[in-house]
Amino acid sequence: MPSIPTQISKPKLLIGEGFEEVLFFDALLSHLQITDVQVQEYKGKQALASYLRNLPKVSNYQQVISLGITRDADDSATSAFQSVCASLKSAGLPVPTKSGEIAGTSPQVSILILPDGKNSGMLEDVCLAAIETDPILQCVDNYFDCISKTTGRQPNNMAKARIRAWLSSQIEPDKRLGEAAKAGYLPWDSHAFNGLKSFLQAL
Structure with missing residues (x-):
């Protein structure tokens, strides 16, 4: 099923894999007091190319001056970046040469591969780094140690x-x-979010 962008209402557009990312980035943008960025979802990695090809058909697309794309690295930041670049190329949009770089104009395009543009992982890894000093994490790890010893398995x-x-x-x-x-559970002042903040501020 093709991924169809929704109506554009702001001059800068940030897109993420799913609704979870919409809520997360809306919250971080609010914390940063950035008000000119609209966040949308492209409904999964496989739907990004379709979303980007349909983007010019959306009302007010001509007002977009900046497009930011986020995606989890999963097993490989390089493969994830190359996949996003292929989707951009198929849509005739500017293609950055590395994560975090800005390419083109009208709109300028940038890509952020999570957690840091280099390593495998995802948005959750950024959040875990932000709460690494929370003593609750030791309880969490003890829980999974217990699960492993009791069942011989771990979450995938x-x-x-x-x-x-x-x-x-x-x-x-x-x-x-x-x-x-959105509820304010995450410590936005953590250095772990610095890369995300810089990316959003550069849009």
Whole structure:
């Protein structure tokens, strides 16, 4: 199913894989008091090319001066970056040469591969780095050690598992990561978010 962008209302557009990213980046933009960036989802890695090809058809696209694309590195930051670049090329948009770089004009285009443009991982890894001094994380790790010893297995995505266990320890334990960001659970002043902040401020 093609990914269709929604109506554009601001001069800068930031797009992420899913609704979780929309909530997360909306919260961080609010913290930074950045008001001229609209956040949308492209509904998954495989849908990015379709989203970008459909973007010029959206009302007010001509007003967009900056387009930022975020994506998890997963197993390889290089492969993730190359995939985003291929989607940009197929849509006839400027193609940066590395994560964090700006290419082109009207709109300028930039890519941020999470967690840091170099290593494997995802948004959850950035958040885990931000809360690394929280003593609750030791409890979380003890929990997974117990699970491993008891069952002989571990979650296949430890970053997601650890952040969800940490979230479940909060006063309201049912919030997802994006909702938790909106609720102010994350320490935005952590150095772990510096790369994300710089990317957003450069849009």
